[in-house]
Amino acid sequence: MASLVAYEDSDTEDESTTQEGTIHQNSESDFGAENSLGQHGAIEFGPTDPHESSLSPQGGGQDGQESRSLWEFCYSPWIQPDGTQDGVAVVRSLPQTAQGSSCVGPPKRPLKETPMTGIRPYVPKRQRLSQQVAASSEGDIQGDGSVISGTGSRLLTEVSEIISPFLRRKSTGTELPRRVRLRVQAHQGPVNTVQWCPVPHFSHLLLSASMDLTAKVWDGAGSGWCLFTSSAHSGAVRDASWMPCGRRFLTGSFDNSAIVTDVETGQVVVKVGNQFKVTCLTVQPSDPNIFLCGGFSPEVKAWDIRTCKVVRSYQAGIQQTLDILFLPGGKEFVTSSDSVSRDSADRTLIAWDFQTTAKVSNQIFHERYTCPSMALHPQGDEFVAQTNGNYMALFSARRPYRMNKRKRYEGHRVEGYAVGCEFSADGTVLLSGSSSGSLHFYDQQSSRQLRLLHAHQQACVCASMHPVLPAVMASCDWGGELCIWH
Template sequence: MPQSFGDGLNQAKRHHSVPSGIRPYVPKRQRLATSADTHDPKLSAEQVPGNRAGESQVLLDVSARVKPYLTQKPDAAGIPRRLLMRLGGHQGPVNTVQWCPVPHLSHLLLSASMDRTFKVWDGAESGRCLRVYTCHSGAVRDACWTPCGRHLLTGSFDNTTVITDVETGQQKVKFDNQFKVMCAVLHPSSPDVFLCGGHSSVVNAWDSRSSKMVKTYKAGIQQTLDILFLRGGLDFITTSDCVSRDSADRTLIAWDYQTAAKLSNQIYHERYTCPSLALHPLEDSFVAQTNGNYMAAFSSQQPYRMNKRRRYEGHKVEGYAVQCGFSQDGTILTSGSATGCAHFYDYHTARALHTLRAHSQPCLCVAQHPVLPATAATCDWAGEIKVWH
C-alpha cells in the first residue's frame, strides 16, 4: 500500500474513532504547518522580534501631539500638575526614564528596570509599549539614547554595557567590564565613545567602533555612582559612595578626559554621598544630588567651587538613587524623592515651586519633556511609570 494512502487511512480511522468532546491527535509537522498558516500579523512588536511593522512604529511615526510644537519657538518651562497616563509592565523598580532627544521622536520614552529589561514607550499619546529589549541577564541600572535616536546605551549588573538598535532590538556591540555597571554616559563630542563605572575602583572608556577599551581612570574608590561630562567633553566629574572622616578627596572628582589625570578632588567637603549629577543646559554649572536631603550647585569651571548660597531642600533621598535634572531652558530643577513625590525648584532662587504627589513608592527620576510644555515622566521603586501634564 502507498505510504501516503496509508497515512490518510490511519488519520481517517483516528478521527472516526475519537469520542465527541476530545481533541484528536495532530502530528507535530501538521501542527507547525497550521500555526505558520494562521500567524496573526497584528501581533505587537514586543511579541514578534524583528517585525517590520513594529519597527516602523518605533522610529518612523511622528506623534500628532508633538508635531504642532516642532515648528514653534519653545515656550518657557512649565510645571505639570495632572496625571496624563500610567505605563505599567515592569516587574521591578524602574531606575530611570528618558525622553528621546531627537525632537520629532521625542514622544518615545525609554525606561530601564531591575527586572532585566528596558523598554521604549509611546509616552505622548497611546502609552503603549512599542518594544521590549532583553539584552541583559542582570538588572539594568542605567540607560540613555544616542544623539541620533537610533541606538540605546545600557549598563547592567551582569557586568556588561550594550549598544542596542532601537528598531530591530539587536545588539550592535557588547562590552564586558568585569564589574557591575552603575552608570554609563556618552561623550558629548564623540558619541562613539562612552564611559562606564560601577562596583570597581576604575572607570572605563570604550570606543564602539573598535570595540576596545581606550582609557582607564583609576580613582581608588569603592564604586562609582554617577558620571557627568562637562561642556565640550574635555573634563568630567565622577561621584562615589566613599564616606569616611577624610572622604572629602573622593566624593566628587574632576578628571581630564584626554590624560586621565585628576584635575581636582577638593570639590565637595561634606560627609554625604552624591547618587546623581546633572549639568545645566546653558550656564557653566552643575548640580549634585546628596544624601543630606538637598541638592548642591557647583561651577563647571575650575576650581569647581560650590555655591553655598544655593541649596535645594524639601525632598528625601534616604539612600535611594534619586536623580535630578533640568528643564530645557535651565530655569527649573527637578528631583524625585524617597517619599514618592516629584519636586520642582526655581534654579536661580532655589525656591520650591511645586510638589507633585506622584507615587506611593520612592520616586527615582523626573524627566521633563524636551518639546511638549509642562510635561514630565516619573518612575518609582514599584515599577510604575507615569506621564504628567
C-alpha cells in the first residue's frame, strides 16, 4: 500500500499540467466557458457509482445522451462565497476529496482564489425600493415639475419636514393665502375635487380626481410632485375621499364602480360595482369600513368594504344624488338631489336615519335651486349648502334642520358647475370656488366677504384649506390645473 500511495503521488509536473488542462477542456465543452474551473476555482463533485463508467461526459455506448445529461446534473459546480475583497465576492476553494475515493476529484493543486465578478452582493428589499424611488424621482420629472411613480415612497409614510414644526403648535386663527406658490397642469381633463389628507402627520398629501379617468396623490405641501397615479377606473372619476387612516383613499367613477386604493402599495384593496354612475361618496365617521355611494339613481347604497356587500339601501323619488353629508355623530346624513320642479320642496335636501334607512326630514330647503355640494361646520352645529342661485345657504345640523334666513353667502357664481365649499379648521372662514375662476373667502359669523383671489382662467370647482399649515390652500379648475397657495 505504501508503494501504491507513493506511485499516485509521484506525478510529474508535466503530467499534472496535462491532466489539469484536460479537465479544463472538458469543463469548457460541457458546461460553457463561463463555468470553467479557471474562473470559479476548485469544484466539488457529487458521489458516483464506480461501476457506471458511462457517467463520464465522454462515455460512449447506447446511453450516451442520457449519460451526458446525468453528468451535467451531478457535476454542476457548487459555489461558496468566502467574504469579499475590494467590494467583490470571493469564492473559497473546496478541500480535495479523500485519496482512494471513487469520486472523480478536483485537480490536486488548488487554484488561487479569484474574485467573482458575476455575483452581486445582497441588497435588502427596503434599500432596493428606496433606490427605485430615487431613480424614478430623477428620471421621470415632467415638464411641469411633477413626477409619476407606480409605488409608494418614503413621503407616504414619514412625516414631512414642513409639517413637523406645526404639529404641536396651537392654532391662533385662520390665515388667508395671498399668492400662488405652485401651478401645475395636473390632469388632462377637468379636476372635480382636491382634498388634503385629514391625518395631521400625512397632511402634506393632496388627493385629486379628474375626468381623465385618473386620481393622483401629490406632495402638495412640499415639492409639489405627483407621488402616485391611480388608473384603476375605466370612466371619469367623479369624486374622491381620503379614508380616516390616511393610507387609503376612496374613488367613485362613471364606470359604475367605487374603489378603495392603498397609497403605499398602489394596489386596489376593494372594488364594488353599482348599477349606476357614481357621482358622490363619503365614509361613515363612526365606522370607517362603511361608506355611502350615490349617483344617477334614486337609490343610495351603503357598502361594507370587508364583505364587499350592500348593507343598507336608501330609496327616494329622485333621479340623481348630487352630494352626501354625514351630520355629527354619524347617525344621520343629508343628501341633495337634482329635483327642481315646483313641488320639489320635499326632495331637494333629505335627512336620513343611517340605521333604520328612514327619512328624518324632507322639508329643509324650499327654494327652487339644486345644491351641488355641502359642507359641515367643524363644531358640528351648522352646515352650508352650495346652491345654483349663486349663494350658499346656512342650515342647522340639529333637528328640524331649519335654514338660517338671515345669513346668505353671496358674491360668487355657480352657473351649473358642481362648485365646492369648505369651512376652515376653526370654522371662522367659509371658502368657495366660482364659475368665473375666482376664490371667495367669507366670514362665517357676518357672511361678509373677506378676500377675493383671481385664481384660474376656467371655472374653479373645488378648493381646500390645509388642516395644519396656516395660509396654505389648494384649488383646481375645469381645465385640469392645480394650484397651491400660501
